[in-house]
Amino acid sequence: MLADLAAYLGDGTNWAGSTGILNRLVEHVGYSALALLVGAVIAVPLGLAIGHTGRGEGIIVGLANTMRALPSLGLMTFLVLLMSSTLIPPITALVALAVPPLLAGVYAGIANVDRSVVDAARAMGMTEWQILLRVELPNALPLIVGGLRGATLQVVATATIAAFVNLGGLGRYIFDGLALYDYTRVLLGALLVTALALVLDGLLALVVKLVQPGTGRMTVRDTGLQAAIDDRAPAAPTA
Template identity: 65%
Template sequence: MNIFGSAFAYIGDPANWSGPTGITARIVEHLGYSLLALVLSAVVAVPLGLAIGHARRGEVLLVGLVNALRSLPTLGVLTFLVLLLGLGLIPPMLALVLLGVPSVLAGTYAGVASVDPVVVDAARSMGMTETQVLTRVEIPNALPLILGGIRGGALQIIATATIAAYVNLGGLGRYIFDGLALGDYPRVVVGAILVAVLALAVDGLFALAVWASVPGTGRLRRPVVVTAP
């Protein structure tokens, strides 16, 4: 049996899905690392992107920051952080946050900055405060692009969260690093397949969220139920 046949046979065996080191547990660990990193990335990047997009100032700083963060090698950053902070969850989380921030920041800024200035000026002429303009006009219209940025960050984080296994944590990276260490290449393929499938599943969910958030479509509105008197 070739490498891919062995990998699919491993995935198809129900016995490999149970237990503390089974596929189910590894997927949950991988999603946990990814979700934590994505939330932290959003906490950092979304407010900054909203502020720059709303004020229409600081674009040069934004572009420089995004390009600088995208140029950082994640594994190199992780190695540096491990040497600086030691083993544990913090080094891979910081490395993944640095990976996720650029996409979220760029998407948030682009979404707010792309809102029609005529609509923004009309909101101000109606007496709305700057906070109301941002929350009631700019964010609802920018939501598809904001979610698109978060979607891009999520894909990058999920694909790279395998580095958690580099510092002896869990996740799907365990299959890759353990397989390489043991020369068990079907196990490496198992990890690669599961990461790819997980990324595609999450991407599909975000694609649905982006589709539902398009302004003017009413897709996010709850249907009105009319009951007979």
């Protein structure tokens, strides 16, 4: 099987064309990116609002747990029965998979910002929008990117289900291989999905390090809040 796999990869005709590896890779990345984009449109504003105000924390926990429990393939199959085999069912299933880690990352990042920094920003006369965008959001970036990292891994690994409804992507090799009893093709699909997930995970891990304190991320002192915090601190007792 490994020899057949090496021969398949070594054949240039298997890399070109609409059914070639490169095109299937582009399709897979496209499905994943679309699902993550839609998931971010839903999760980021909701996470920012709940993290900043502290209201609806119970809702976010319940929503995240409910969406995590949804079986992606079952949800997609149900949607296919309702609206036929289009791009909407698999993307909807992938969005349901992407929202919980994105929502949890944004909420946790905002909620865990040092409250003394937020209080100092209010004391300086910043509006709530300024506090959110200039203070909380920059300091929450590591957890937000961590949530994106988790969502990306789950979506990329699960995007193979698009092939179940005759769409493209790397899952095409797995489903076609199973149908034809061609396990070399199944192995190819599995390895390509794994390699793509590992590459994206490595890139996002690097991004997480870049947004850590001291690596270019906005710090308390950068926002001009350190003086306000110092002013609000109790004076040291004198002898």
